[in-house]
Amino acid sequence: MEHIVIIGNGISGITAARHIRKLSDKKITIISAESNYFFSRTALMYVYMGHMKFEHTQPYENWFWKKNRLDLVNGYVSKVDTANKKLILKSSEEIKYDKLIIATGSKSNKFGWPGQDLKGVQGLYSKQDLELLEANAPNSEVCKRAVIVGGGLIGIELAEMLRSREIPVTFLVRETSFWNGVLPKGESRMINEHILEHHIDLKLDTNLKEIISDEKGWAKAVVTDKGETIPCTVVGLTAGVTPNIDFLKGSGIETGKGVKVNNFLETNIADVYAIGDCAEQHDAIGSRRPVEAVWYTGRMMGEALAQTICGNKRAYNPGHWFNSAKFLDIEYQTYGWVFSEKSKKDQEQHFHWRHPKEKICVTIAFHKDTKQFLGINTFGIRMRHEILDRWLTEKRNMDYVMEYLKDANFDPEFYAQYEENIVSHYNSLYSANIASRKKSWKRIFSNI
């Protein structure tokens, strides 16, 4: 029986395993150095915040794996011997494979800062990081102040986590406005305000220079490039992630930033594939980045590869970009492409609406000549994925999007609706006369 071995039990490895099992009777082994069972990494923060126990982050019961003949191995793969099709674990155990799936995710970036390996300095990626945070920052008595370095999605999550235990937080962000390499300026500005209102000491345009040690090797302060010294006991390094592929050195598997793969997620070595955060596309798909460290990408790659491995060769074809996250209590969704000022193309124009009082806003990108709808960002309003996906595929124009915007709303019943205000703002900005249509369930479900 063909033996499929998967290194990594995150969303990509587990999705591949589940789908291979659905499609075949192959022997499947999943190896992880992190946890016995698959858990949702995106839910780690809620464990620290007391909203759930760690077991609640595991989407499948513990019996699921044995019942579905998915063999789990807890161990670290230190070497891949592609010539002999075998893995060597840190424990010296060897595992033979017929087909190998590398799904080893990411690791937190460290940029060689002086003091980056001191005690009290950590990232937020793994279950072990969560346990370390619990030890380093159980409360504000033990952790008098934390400094977070790096203003992305994980940095703001870490700030929220620490604030939930009333730990004072200073947040060093290299950019002049939060996440403005990704978000257009109106949104980025709104998030700056929101961070400050949550009593997080946001320091924009500020870099970490060094972390200073006490006499026992613990972090006791950080020094910024502005010459400021900030006393602290915990330093969170959240300046992005990189593919976790160091163990592949000498294996002959081609790597760049990540494991190089083609559209079929195949590496340069026969029967070796890579998916999820650790995979790097030879040729980026559309405007997507060659490495996409996001949950949905791992899931889609896992599904596509399972088909290929089971004989229905299928390219990874992710369709329109979408993602969701949150900034403290503001939910964020994005569909299609809405670029920041830094990467916006000449033909891309933005329509921005913001609620006069609340932290709710929408930015819609469109082609300045044809008015074709290119993408939408929403903050504090939930949108319906299928509708936006359909409008992107159908290349609808802005007038259409405005007219039918209510169809796209996905907020629960009795939530305040803002489409009338959005459309009226659009009309006044562009001297248009669009009337907002009533939501129609018939239209919504017509093509889904």
Ligand SMILES: Cc1cc2nc3c(=O)[nH]c(=O)nc-3n(C[C@H](O)[C@H](O)[C@H](O)COP(=O)(O)OP(=O)(O)OC[C@H]3O[C@@H](n4cnc5c(N)ncnc54)[C@H](O)[C@@H]3O)c2cc1C
């Ligand atoms: C705190 C946090 C919040 C996030 N929030 C969001 C979000 O809101 N939306 C979103 O889209 N994405 C989010 N992400 C990113 C998302 O979680 C990742 O993109 C996704 O989990 C990657 O899945 P993966 O299967 O590729 O890798 P991973 O989940 O990293 O799994 C890889 C596994 O392989 C193991 N492994 C690595 N090397 C070896 C080895 N040599 N031997 C054995 N095992 C090994 C690792 O220990 C790990 O368990 C978040 C990430 C973090 C850390």
